[in-house]
Amino acid sequence: MPNRQYFNNGGIIGPDNDPQISAEQITTFSSSGTFNPSAATAEILLIGGGGGAGPNRGGGGGAGGLLHSPSHPLNGSPYPVSIGGGGGGGGGGPQNFPGSAGGQSTFDGHTALGGGFGAGHGGNSGGGAGGSGGGAGHAGGPGSPGPGQQSPSGPFTGHGNPGGGGGDPGAGGGGSGGTASPRNTGGPGKQFDIESPTASPSQTHYASGGAGGRGSGPPTPGGGSTAAGGNNQGGGGGSHGPVRSGSYPGQGGYAVFKEPGGFAGASGVWTLSEVLDLVAAGNWSSS
Numbered sequence: 001m002p003n004r005q006y007f008n009n010g011g012i013i014g015p016d017n018d019p020q021i022s023a024e025q026i027t028t029f030s031s032s033g034t035f036n037p038s039a040a041t042a043e044i045l046l047i048g049g050g051g052g053a054g055p056n057r058g059g060g061g062g063a064g065g066l067l068h069s070p071s072h073p074l075n076g077s078p079y080p081v082s083i084g085g086g087g088g089g090g091g092g093g094p095q096n097f098p099g100s101a102g103g104q105s106t107f108d109g110h111t112a113l114g115g116g117f118g119a120g121h122g123g124n125s126g127g128g129a130g131g132s133g134g135g136a137g138h139a140g141g142p143g144s145p146g147p148g149q150q151s152p153s154g155p156f157t158g159h160g161n162p163g164g165g166g167g168d169p170g171a172g173g174g175g176s177g178g179t180a181s182p183r184n185t186g187g188p189g190k191q192f193d194i195e196s197p198t199a200s201p202s203q204t205h206y207a208s209g210g211a212g213g214r215g216s217g218p219p220t221p222g223g224g225s226t227a228a229g230g231n232n233q234g235g236g237g238g239s240h241g242p243v244r245s246g247s248y249p250g251q252g253g254y255a256v257f258k259e260p261g262g263f264a265g266a267s268g269v270w271t272l273s274e275v276l277d278l279v280a281a282g283n284w285s286s287s
Contacts, residue, residue: 050250052099065131
């Protein structure tokens with residue numbers, strides 16, 4: 001009889017036929033493109049572009065909305081992936097214009113909203129709504145925070161939070177993992193291990209909010225000190241001083257597709273029912 005091994009799928013492997021095991025496949029997008037799946041499912045992370053910050057003691061930009069599905073079904077066809085750009089930072093001058101909202105990212109009919117803009121120091125003290133809301137500005141008094149509007153979409157869970165309320169200094173933008181706390185820091189990003197092997201997972205923060213402006217001192221890009229998002233991961237821009245200086249733009253959106261590995265077939269592999277049929281017909285070789 002041949003030397004056979006039994007698989008958990010009920011197959012039998014002949015003596016000269018080794019199984020083909022496919023490795024996990026991770027595909028990322030920091031700009032728009034086409035995803036060509038090789039598996040029937042994938043874990044997916046989709047993030048909108050981060051909002052731009054307001055200048056001076058303005059608000060930080062909100063992080064792009066974040067959508068996550070642990071096992072999204074795929075039909076084998078190519079999928080267009082659209083990645084939203086980061087919002088521009090607000091200008092200085094007497095009116096201290098607010099930043100701009102981030103662009104939305106889309107996949108298979110699902111949309112991750114762009115982050116809300118950070119308010120300017122004066123003129124417009126309220127943060128903008130978005131996936132996560134932008135922070136309010138100083139404006140001589142508290143301004144209203146931008147609300148977070150990212151909601152679930154089909155099999156995707158949605159993550160977005162409001163920005164911080166205004167005052168002096170400006171408030172931070174909301175992040176996918178929470179609102180700004182303390183008020184002038186960016187809201188934290190949410191952690192996932194989607195870009196690391198399942199056998200040795202490593203957590204990464206995604207979509208943090210931008211810091212609020214302090215009116216003086218060094219620039220403060222990205223999120224809070226412990227939750228800054230990396231490049232092209234939807235983090236809002238941080239405003240900075242001194243007075244009437246420029247501000248940071250939001251980071252562009254991002255998408256990650258993690259397809260599982262596993263048994264991919266082999267020549268000479270038969271199901272048990274096929275073996276029984278061959279034996280009954282007298283066609284199963286024992287050599």
